[in-house]
Amino acid sequence: MLFKQFDLNYDRPAVTKTETGMSKHGQRVLITLRKMIANGELPPGERVAEIPIAERLGVSRTPVRIAFRTLEQEGLLRKGDRRGYTVRAITPTEIADAIEVRGVLEGLAARLASERGISLPARSHLIECLSTGDALFSKGFLTDEDMEIYHDFNMRFHNTIIEASRNIAIEDALSRNDHLPFASVSSIAFNRDDMTGEFRRFNFSHMQHHIIFDAIDNGQGARAEALMREHANAALRYTQILGPTQDMPDNFTVIEREDTA
Amino acid sequence: MLFKQFDLNYDRPAVTKTETGMSKHGQRVLITLRKMIANGELPPGERVAEIPIAERLGVSRTPVRIAFRTLEQEGLLRKGDRRGYTVRAITPTEIADAIEVRGVLEGLAARLASERGISLPARSHLIECLSTGDALFSKGFLTDEDMEIYHDFNMRFHNTIIEASRNIAIEDALSRNDHLPFASVSSIAFNRDDMTGEFRRFNFSHMQHHIIFDAIDNGQGARAEALMREHANAALRYTQILGPTQDMPDNFTVIEREDTA
């Protein structure tokens, strides 16, 4: 199975901020299909037709049709020449590509935030994220619960900077990548069997947050951009974890979040 | 009227490479709605409902519904809290934002193309684009027809580099911005009353192409990236042309192309 354990926290409360205009029903179809694609229930290259999927999910063809269009926009489905959709093969290379794109986009956000200056509330928010991290890491080790907390303020740290850039196009562009599994900040994986190593890894990531904030807070745009770009590579580890077979080893835990539809 | 003359070449043969899974009918609805939004026939902030639009276009609600979802994904419509969509206001600032995003994305593409090296066919294609331009500009002036040719090879030049990056995520991310009017390389505007000035402007742009190619061809990734980023600013002129009122003056001609749906 591809991306084992990937669907852990997939159908949680869900922020449903920008739901694509459908009731719970259609929303559920969309989420279910995303999940089925991500965990390989629908294998890459597989041809998907409306009727079988509709029957399988117990709904009519209409919501499935809508979902197919959305999934095509998100890049999870590819349209055939004449008829039908096929599941797009998501290779580790593609994930790495998406992470590289995220790097330059978030780098741009960091630079703009530096140049334009961040608002006081945003600044406090960033400092709060950093303090939370400091408290976490000062213990010298990390628990599973800590990972949840880290994941949460990590996401907020990044989102705050993106908002602080005051460039809505960045957010739009990023929302695209976020649909590719493991390409967004909203998913992290860690090895439960090597929590010492993971501590060092995430601590490093956290220190990067510190210097990124420092750069932004001092209006050092180019520095902030370079640092943020480098920081994106922290996620590149996924492409190492997932080998050529794209199998997520059992001793890895994935934290995933549905955000910004 | 907003974006006057914007719809000039909108419904031409159309490449329809990645049509969103609908027949000519539904495709036409989507294109028509894009046009209506772009030229202000549907004013920014206007609430759009399915039934009135469907009647206005002489189709049933189904294709309109599909189109609304697509347009939301493209960022041209915004979904209300509870019900309905509203036309997203596209300000010159937003266009400038999108152009900035395009700059970093194409910059990344140029760097990757430099680092990974470009294929021989791609290289020939770029050289061909440059030669075509040289021939055009060597005359010392530009006709309207020349502008069409320039627009064509300009688009191909950029697309070739994006393909040469061999990073599909860049193309995906860019396809988003391309829907915002004037944010993509597929649209250019020029002032028919000042063809001398426009000659100098586009000649400059063409010379930038030359040095960008030089950087890529010599594997100078950082240089290629910086140059391509700067080059994107050539399009920023639109945000100057369109003042706060977003009115396109009469003496300006717009060349637009439907591509990559």
Place this chain on the structure above:
DNA sequence: TCTTGCCAAATTGGATCCAATTTGATTACG
């Protein structure tokens, strides 16, 4: 045996019908 043509089955897109939810307005009551 290979190719070509035709017909049936499958699939997709559009239209219409129905149900559920929301908006808003009018009326009744405090």
Place this chain on the structure above:
DNA sequence: CGTAATCAAATTGGATCCAATTTGGCAAGA
């Protein structure tokens, strides 16, 4: 006179029906 409640109209999402297009197979002829 203001507020709240109820009811009607509007709007949206889902299901089903119908038409158009494509695919695939089978048969007939070269």
